[in-house]
Amino acid sequence: MATSNTNNIGCPYCGKTKATSKCTGCTRDFCVDHLAEHQQNLRFQLDDITNNHNMFRQSFNEYRNNSQIEKFIQQIDQWEKEAIFKIHQTASECRQSIIEGINENIRQIEVNFNELTVSLENIRKVNDFNEIDLDEFGQKLNQLKQQFLESSHISIREDSTTLLSIKIPVIESIESIQTDKPISKWNYGIYSIKSVINKKIVTAGCWGMQSLAANRYRVNQWEKFEIIILDKQLNHIALRAIVNGKYVTAAADGKSPLIAKQTTIGEWETFQLIECADDIVIIKSIGNNQFVSVKNSGSLIADQEFAGVSEQFQLSPVY
Numbered sequence: 001m002a003t004s005n006t007n008n009i010g011c012p013y014c015g016k017t018k019a020t021s022k023c024t025g026c027t028r029d030f031c032v033d034h035l036a037e038h039q040q041n042l043r044f045q046l047d048d049i050t051n052n053h054n055m056f057r058q059s060f061n062e063y064r065n066n067s068q069i070e071k072f073i074q075q076i077d078q079w080e081k082e083a084i085f086k087i088h089q090t091a092s093e094c095r096q097s098i099i100e101g102i103n104e105n106i107r108q109i110e111v112n113f114n115e116l117t118v119s120l121e122n123i124r125k126v127n128d129f130n131e132i133d134l135d136e137f138g139q140k141l142n143q144l145k146q147q148f149l150e151s152s153h154i155s156i157r158e159d160s161t162t163l164l165s166i167k168i169p170v171i172e173s174i175e176s177i178q179t180d181k182p183i184s185k186w187n188y189g190i191y192s193i194k195s196v197i198n199k200k201i202v203t204a205g206c207w208g209m210q211s212l213a214a215n216r217y218r219v220n221q222w223e224k225f226e227i228i229i230l231d232k233q234l235n236h237i238a239l240r241a242i243v244n245g246k247y248v249t250a251a252a253d254g255k256s257p258l259i260a261k262q263t264t265i266g267e268w269e270t271f272q273l274i275e276c277a278d279d280i281v282i283i284k285s286i287g288n289n290q291f292v293s294v295k296n297s298g299s300l301i302a303d304q305e306f307a308g309v310s311e312q313f314q315l316s317p318v319y
Contacts (some may be wrong), residue, residue, distance in 0.1 A: 013037070015091060083205045085319050088242070097189040099230060099265075106116055109148055116140050189317055190226050190242060192219045196280065196312035202300065204260045208244030211257035215298040219318055227315075230265070235273045236286065238265045254288040254302040274307075279314050282307040 010016060011031040021037060022029050032036050120137060123129045193202040195214035203216045203223045214222055224242035239248040241260035247269045249262045262269050268287035275281050283292040285302035291311040293304040303309055 088226075092188050092190070092228075095226075095228055099228060100232075103230070109144065112140075112144055112147070116144065161255050161270055188227055188229050190319070191315045192223050192318050193225060194314040194316065195298075196314060197294050197310045198298065200298065202313070204241040204243050204248075208241045208246060208260045211259045211313040212248065212300045213257070214300065216292050225319055228265075230270060236270055237273055238269050239271065250285040250287050250292070250302040254285055254290050257299040258292065259302050276312055281313045281315060281318065283313060 010029065010158060011034050013034040014031055016031040017280075021032075021035055023035075025042075031075055116137070123133060167295045193214075194200070195202065198214055200214045201216040201219060201223050202212055202214045202225075204210070204212055204225075205222055207222070222243045224240075225239040225248070226242060227240040228240060229237055230236040239260075240246065241248065247262040247265055248258050248259045248260045248271075249269045250258055250271075251262075268285070270286040271279045271292070272284040272286060274284060285292060286289070288302060290302045291307045292300050292302045292306040292313075293311050294300060295310075
């Protein structure tokens, strides 16, 4: 660390110029007495660096052993869960808007058409009409045609805030605007279905490839069903299994268990909810006018003419 030096400016501590040695680090000259002191100071500095090094190593080990990876992963998982729920909810609302809008337009066009048909038949029977009547009928018919064309102008587009936006033209009466219908208690959304008779939850097992059965104790993806309102006044609904996105059907004349396998909604995919008590309903198949029943095996079959406890289900919203 130090070398002897005969040509120097003196020790920085005492000013001695003889018998000094130069430090190769700072290049200063130290006498014999103060050279040892300078070396001790260097050792103290090395100790400080070593202590700081050890403290950093301890802090780093604590961070490595208790990092925030799990915390961030939990935040991401929560975001994913909320995002999926919002997507499901938005998709449900869009499906409901499509079904309600198109069905209402079809219904209103049918009403307007039937009114025009009755008017034409009546005037033909009495055989009392003139050019003014014919012009009025022609205008109403043209207006009906225009309504029919406008009803097909449905647009679906992505939106930065609502994910999807649907625009459906509203068909009104030829004479006046129709008043609103009463709203059913049951709204579209995702529900679990629990059998009252065996206290078990209905599942679309094996990713929806198995028939519906009430044999589960917890709600997972296979046990979630989306209720789609088809007619609010009659409480007509369709059930869509979340696990595979397909509609529950009571096909085969209701002789086979219900299964989620249809991609479109028809008569056999339409059910009526009849409320028995709070959140307790019986489910009636429109295809054969029979109630859905839970068998001893847990299978769900629409084959009962009368409803009892085996035909009762509890609906609970899930997320």
